[in-house]
Amino acid sequence: MSPTLTDAAPSRGDAADGLSILESRKSAAETFGIPLAVLAELTHRCPLQCPYCSNPVELERGGSELTTDEWKKVLTELAEIGVLQIHFSGGEPTARKDIVELVQHASDVGLYTNLITSAVLLTRDKLKALADAGLCHVQISFQGNEPVVADRVAGLKNAHEKKLEVARWTRELDLPLTVNAVMHRQNLHQLADIIQMAVDLDADRLEVANVQYYGWALKNRAALMPTLQQIEETSRIVEEAEVRLKGILAIDYVVPDYYALRPKKCMGGWGRQFFNISPAGKILPCHAAETITGLDFLSVRSNHSIAWIWQNSEAFNRYRGTGWMPEPCQSCEFKEIDFGGCRCQAFALTGDAGNTDPACALSPMHEQIFKTAETEASHGGDRFIYRNFAGGTVETGGEYGS
Ligand code: SF4
Numbered sequence: 001m002s003p004t005l006t007d008a009a010p011s012r013g014d015a016a017d018g019l020s021i022l023e024s025r026k027s028a029a030e031t032f033g034i035p036l037a038v039l040a041e042l043t044h045r046c047p048l049q050c051p052y053c054s055n056p057v058e059l060e061r062g063g064s065e066l067t068t069d070e071w072k073k074v075l076t077e078l079a080e081i082g083v084l085q086i087h088f089s090g091g092e093p094t095a096r097k098d099i100v101e102l103v104q105h106a107s108d109v110g111l112y113t114n115l116i117t118s119a120v121l122l123t124r125d126k127l128k129a130l131a132d133a134g135l136c137h138v139q140i141s142f143q144g145n146e147p148v149v150a151d152r153v154a155g156l157k158n159a160h161e162k163k164l165e166v167a168r169w170t171r172e173l174d175l176p177l178t179v180n181a182v183m184h185r186q187n188l189h190q191l192a193d194i195i196q197m198a199v200d201l202d203a204d205r206l207e208v209a210n211v212q213y214y215g216w217a218l219k220n221r222a223a224l225m226p227t228l229q230q231i232e233e234t235s236r237i238v239e240e241a242e243v244r245l246k247g248i249l250a251i252d253y254v255v256p257d258y259y260a261l262r263p264k265k266c267m268g269g270w271g272r273q274f275f276n277i278s279p280a281g282k283i284l285p286c287h288a289a290e291t292i293t294g295l296d297f298l299s300v301r302s303n304h305s306i307a308w309i310w311q312n313s314e315a316f317n318r319y320r321g322t323g324w325m326p327e328p329c330q331s332c333e334f335k336e337i338d339f340g341g342c343r344c345q346a347f348a349l350t351g352d353a354g355n356t357d358p359a360c361a362l363s364p365m366h367e368q369i370f371k372t373a374e375t376e377a378s379h380g381g382d383r384f385i386y387r388n389f390a391g392g393t394v395e396t397g398g399e400y401g402s
Pocket residue numbers: 001002046047048049050052053054055090091092118141387
């Protein structure tokens with residue numbers, strides 16, 4: 001699932017549930033410096049074909065996925081080293097037949113569980129079974145606020161209506177709900193209506209995530225890149241809604257960094273606050289990290305523990321901290337604030353993950369990239385390359401309209 005991940009603590013929860021209890025066990029995680037929340041990408045299989053999908057362009061086939069027992073072992077190990085929250089994601093995590101069993105196991109070992117889902121494979125019975133197994137939170141992605149735009153972006157007919165239905169079931173089952181909306185040039189005009197949709201669905205939280213351009217999104221950059229005017233309008237709408245909906249809907253806003261002067265602190269800094277586990281069990285500093293060639297990411301199937309991989313593996317240490325940084329980062333006052341930006345973006349745009357993220361205005365490549373973004377936003381075609389196992393399929397037009 002794409003593409004943001006925030007702490008999914010329920011805002012309605014009382015002191016007797018959710019994280020408030022788990023946080024009392026923080027000490028083990030602090031010993032290892034282990035992140036409190038981990039993203040488990042159970043599979044890359046997904047019925048949707050979003051053109052900005054954060055999964056790698058080379059998708060992992062079902063045959064290489066960790067087995068049920070392997071995932072259970074991973075979940076137990078995560079709990080033992082102090083992880084508190086597990087985000088089940090993908091691909092579409094409910095494409096795994098064992099999803100209820102995995103949620104049950106995570107719950108049994110004391111993990112707070114969040115399901116990050118496109119929702120289209122869920123039935124009410126399945127959702128109820130997940131709730132009964134201890135699921136704590138549901139995050140549903142939306143591609144727009146109505147079917148014409150949303151189904152076309154998702155590459156699946158009737159997806160939007162199904163998502164609305166599952167969102168209502170989620171609240172009927174008293175599960176906290178986050179709406180995740182990935183925004184780009186072809187749906188930003190719907191932002192105000194998406195915010196209202198989240199309120200109407202009784203969501204606790206809305207993630208307004210501008211597309212991050214690597215992997216599938218980089219392939220689709222010309223069709224997705226917003227204009228500067230759209231970005232300015234987005235910020236205005238979000239700021240107004242944050243004030244108006246205070247106490248009703250929490251809004252997380254991820255700004256697009258092509259139009260920024262400084263890059264985002266990607267994943268809180270490489271190997272500092274986050275790791276995810278790929279369908280085949282690789283431990284990664286971010287979900288796009290496998291796009292960087294030349295790094296050897298170790299797997300839970302290796303002879304090393306997860307804590308060892310996090311602390312000692314070469315791939316995690318390569319860009320950890322500030323010692324690896326080139327100029328202009330090395331002598332920059334912001335180096336411990338943004339940690340040089342995004343390594344995946346630096347690799348995608350400059351061919352070297354060890355360069356300053358070109359989103360930074362101090363990067364020698366920034367101006368050229370900003371100009372390209374502006375040109376693509378105004379002259380780029382609208383057709384998508386849909387995400388699939390065949391390496392992508394170009395939209396022919398009208399195939400997913402409702
Ligand atoms: S195709 Fe869409 S729904 Fe499926 S994993 Fe990618 S972003 Fe998520």
